[in-house]
Amino acid sequence: MWTSTPGLVFLSVLFFYGCKSASGFVCPRICRCFSNTIRCNNVTEGSALMMGQRDKRLFLYQLSFNTISSHSFEDLTGVQRIEITQSVTLETIETLAFNNLPSLTEISIQNTRSLMHIGHKAFNSLPKLRYMSISNTGIRVFPDITSVNSLETEFILDICDNLYLQEIPPNAFTGVTKEYITMNLYNNGIREIHDYAFNGTKIDKLVLKNNRNLRVLHRDTFKGATGPGVLDISATALTKLPSQGLESVLVLLAQSAYALKSLPPLQGLWSLREAHLTYNSHCCALLSLNRNRDSLINPAWKNDSTYCDESDPSARVQQVLGGSADTPLLMDVPFFSAVNLFVKEEDFGDVNFHYPELDFCQTQPALVCTPEADAFNPCEDIAGFSFLRVAIWFINILAIAGNLTVLLVIFTSRNKLTVPRFLMCHLAFADLCIGIYLLMIATVDLRTRGYYSQHAIEWQTGPGCSIAGFLSVFGGELSVYTLCTITLERWHTITNALQIERRLVLTQAVTIMAAGWLICLGMGMLPLVGVSSYTKVSMCLPMDIETPLAQAFIIIILLFNVGAFVVVCVCYVLIYLAVNNPEFPGRSTADTKIAKRMAVLIFTDFLCMAPISFFAISAAFKVPLITVTNSKILLVLFFPINSCANPFVYAIFTKAFRKDAYQLMSAMGCCKSKASVYRMKAYSSEKAIRNNLRSNIKNTTQE
Numbered sequence: 239m240w241t242s243t244p245g246l247v248f249l250s251v252l253f254f255y256g257c258k259s260a261s262g263f264v265c266p267r268i269c270r271c272f273s274n275t276i277r278c279n280n281v282t283e284g285s286a287l288m289m290g291q292r293d294k295r296l297f298l299y300q301l302s303f304n305t306i307s308s309h310s311f312e313d314l315t316g317v318q319r320i321e322i323t324q325s326v327t328l329e330t331i332e333t334l335a336f337n338n339l340p341s342l343t344e345i346s347i348q349n350t351r352s353l354m355h356i357g358h359k360a361f362n363s364l365p366k367l368r369y370m371s372i373s374n375t376g377i378r379v380f381p382d383i384t385s386v387n388s389l390e391t392e393f394i395l396d397i398c399d400n401l402y403l404q405e406i407p408p409n410a411f412t413g414v415t416k417e418y419i420t421m422n423l424y425n426n427g428i429r430e431i432h433d434y435a436f437n438g439t440k441i442d443k444l445v446l447k448n449n450r451n452l453r454v455l456h457r458d459t460f461k462g463a464t465g466p467g468v469l470d471i472s473a474t475a476l477t478k479l480p481s482q483g484l485e486s487v488l489v490l491l492a493q494s495a496y497a498l499k500s501l502p503p504l505q506g507l508w509s510l511r512e513a514h515l516t517y518n519s520h521c522c523a524l525l526s527l528n529r530n531r532d533s534l535i536n537p538a539w540k541n542d543s544t545y546c547d548e549s550d551p552s553a554r555v556q557q558v559l560g561g562s563a564d565t566p567l568l569m570d571v572p573f574f575s576a577v578n579l580f581v582k583e584e585d586f587g588d589v590n591f592h593y594p595e596l597d598f599c600q601t602q603p604a605l606v607c608t609p610e611a612d613a614f615n616p617c618e619d620i621a622g623f624s625f626l627r628v629a630i631w632f633i634n635i636l637a638i639a640g641n642l643t644v645l646l647v648i649f650t651s652r653n654k655l656t657v658p659r660f661l662m663c664h665l666a667f668a669d670l671c672i673g674i675y676l677l678m679i680a681t682v683d684l685r686t687r688g689y690y691s692q693h694a695i696e697w698q699t700g701p702g703c704s705i706a707g708f709l710s711v712f713g714g715e716l717s718v719y720t721l722c723t724i725t726l727e728r729w730h731t732i733t734n735a736l737q738i739e740r741r742l743v744l745t746q747a748v749t750i751m752a753a754g755w756l757i758c759l760g761m762g763m764l765p766l767v768g769v770s771s772y773t774k775v776s777m778c779l780p781m782d783i784e785t786p787l788a789q790a791f792i793i794i795i796l797l798f799n800v801g802a803f804v805v806v807c808v809c810y811v812l813i814y815l816a817v818n819n820p821e822f823p824g825r826s827t828a829d830t831k832i833a834k835r836m837a838v839l840i841f842t843d844f845l846c847m848a849p850i851s852f853f854a855i856s857a858a859f860k861v862p863l864i865t866v867t868n869s870k871i872l873l874v875l876f877f878p879i880n881s882c883a884n885p886f887v888y889a890i891f892t893k894a895f896r897k898d899a900y901q902l903m904s905a906m907g908c909c910k911s912k913a914s915v916y917r918m919k920a921y922s923s924e925k926a927i928r929n930n931l932r933s934n935i936k937n938t939t940q941e
């Protein structure tokens with residue numbers, strides 16, 4: 239008796255002075271701490287109990303050593319929680335470090351940035367464990383937690399903020415618990431989850447969000463697992479979901495998962511009741527597929543009804559998954575294989591059998607999906623109406639053929655390159671861009687007809703849409719700019735009719751067009767580098783006005799177009815006045831003809847301007863003047879009018895052009911007689927023209 243007293247005194251001295259290390263680490267009363275390790279087992283617990291001390295919670299922070307060795311925490315009967323935190327020196331947790339702790343319900347190892355190694359079976363035989371957290375550590379290998387063997391229901395596992403943790407190997411969770419488990423695996427560096435990673439577990443909820451490098455879920459990732467009921471892959475880099483193993487997913491969260499451009503496989507997601515996705519067109523596709531599926535399975539489900547349980551989704555999942563834990567689970571019943579997904583009606587009874595909740599409600603709950611279709615992305619094909627589909631083909635073929643002809647003739651012409659010809663060449667090129675843009679849109683529309691929303695994101699965020707959008711803006715603006723330049727040149731030529739030396743020379747024209755190219759290239763590029771964007775609508779036009787910069791961009795385009803239109807109008811009025819001036823040399827009776835022609839030009843210009851202005855105004859001020867569906871009519875029918883009309887109005891219908899064309903044809907061996915006749919005519923008219931300056935207006939400026 240007497241001899242044991244100094245021992246106890248020694249122990250208390252040790253406790254009060256020896257165990258308090260300089261770093262601030264406090265040794266728990268039921269443990270014994272040494273310079274390089276800690277020991278907490280039934281022996282140390284027993285001696286602490288003799289002093290009337292009993293800890294249910296071990297809180298270890300700022301550990302002063304780098305290893306938690308084997309059997310450090312063993313056979314403790316009273317301890318329910320162990321927390322190890324804020325320990326920068328801790329590097330290793332050895333095999334069987336936490337062994338056989340029958341009362342332990344929670345264990346958390348957090349904020350130990352140097353912790354690299356967690357030994358095999360480090361967490362062994364923890365039957366009451368309900369919560370486990372390994373967060374914000376330096377581990378690179380997935381910790382072995384397969385010998386936890388918890389018997390608790392509703393196990394929660396947190397493995398978060400481990401930035402160096404890159405993979406989840408096969409069978410990583412086998413043996414954690416036989417019951418349902420919630421896995422929060424967010425904010426890790428996980429890149430890849432292997433086949434059979436969840437083998438042998440029942441997953442209630444699997445949160446993989448914020449694993450920003452997570453690109454691959456292998457096809458058999460969920461093989462051998464039950465669930466998950468809730469799957470959260472928000473803010474990951476996943477490009478697609480596995481086609482198998484998602485049969486029991488009721489709630490899918492995939493917000494800010496921008497790489498997930500292809501539609502989640504609905505065939506595999508047939509339990510899906512709630513989806514919160516990144517792209518609204520995916521919702522379009524899911525909802526429409528779901529409608530078809532429900533009505534095919536049972537017509538009584540056509541009338542979507544409210545779901546019986548309006549509580550939060552995870553509770554609902556618990557209810558459904560947990561409730562059916564004893565019965566064979568739905569996903570084990572192979573009645574919805576990909577082949578007979580929609581046809582086997584007789585198997586439908588099984589659903590009610592396994593889902594008592596649904597049985598009670600008697601109806602299929604409606605699928606909820608966000609984000610819903612918005613003004614920019616209505617659930618429809620690119621060409622919303624079928625007449626547009628026809629029109630868009632007609633117009634693009636006309637534009638491409640007309641402008642190619644003009645380019646071909648001008649390039650092969652043996653005549654001297656004059657300023658008007660030079661400008662015409664640019665105009666045709668710009669209009670050809672619009673034609674190609676329309677051709678691209680029309681082709682994609684034809685290929686995705688009837689199910690565009692399934693492909694919407696792949697198209698809109700892909701390179702095709704960027705190229706098309708660039709062509710539309712670049713071509714549209716270059717066309718406007720060139721038209722403006724052509725008109726100015728004509729006006730300049732007419733007002734300086736008598737002073738040949740003051741006319742525009744080719745080098746000046748080249749400079750002006752070079753500036754135009756730079757401006758238009760810039761305008762086309764801006765949406766590609768983040769000012770507005772081409773990805774917003776199916777037509778690939780820059781309709782994104784979320785930022786003030788994007789709004790300014792749209793307003794500048796608007797001002798550019800309106801400015802050009804005003805210049806064209808003013809020039810024509812001035813030309814008309816000049817021509818009608820009695821003092822103007824060589825005034826003739828062709829005035830009305832010229833006036834008519836100008837009216838046509840201004841009118842087509844205006845028609846072409848109208849939709850752009852509509853959009854720009856509507857977009858710039860965020861006032862929906864017109865829906866996207868209706869805007870397509872304007873865009874398809876009016877936007878390219880100039881591109882179709884320009885080659886005819888400015889080139890093909892002019893005498894100079896026809897002369898070139900006949901020369902080309904005669905060179906190719908046909909229409910020889912016509913060409914020579916024309917050459918005669920052209921020659922004589924040329925003579926006449928020299929005396930008639932008004933013909934400048936008709937763009938027959940052959941000096």
Ligand SMILES: *[C@@H]1O[C@H](CO)[C@@H](O)[C@H](O)[C@H]1NC(C)=O
Pocket residue numbers: 280281284313
């Ligand atoms: C501590 O636990 C071990 C293994 O469970 C057991 O053999 C031993 O008797 C226990 N010691 C005390 C003092 O309870």
Ligand SMILES: *[C@@H]1O[C@H](CO)[C@@H](O)[C@H](O)[C@H]1NC(C)=O
Pocket residue numbers: 408409412434437438462
């Ligand atoms: C899946 O787990 C079971 C036991 O739970 C095991 O027998 C099987 O080998 C595992 N499959 C793979 C591919 O690891």
Ligand SMILES: *[C@@H]1O[C@H](CO)[C@@H](O)[C@H](O)[C@H]1NC(C)=O
Pocket residue numbers: 537538539540541
């Ligand atoms: C669905 O609703 C419509 C009208 O609300 C009703 O006429 C029809 O009978 C309903 N169908 C079923 C199968 O309940």
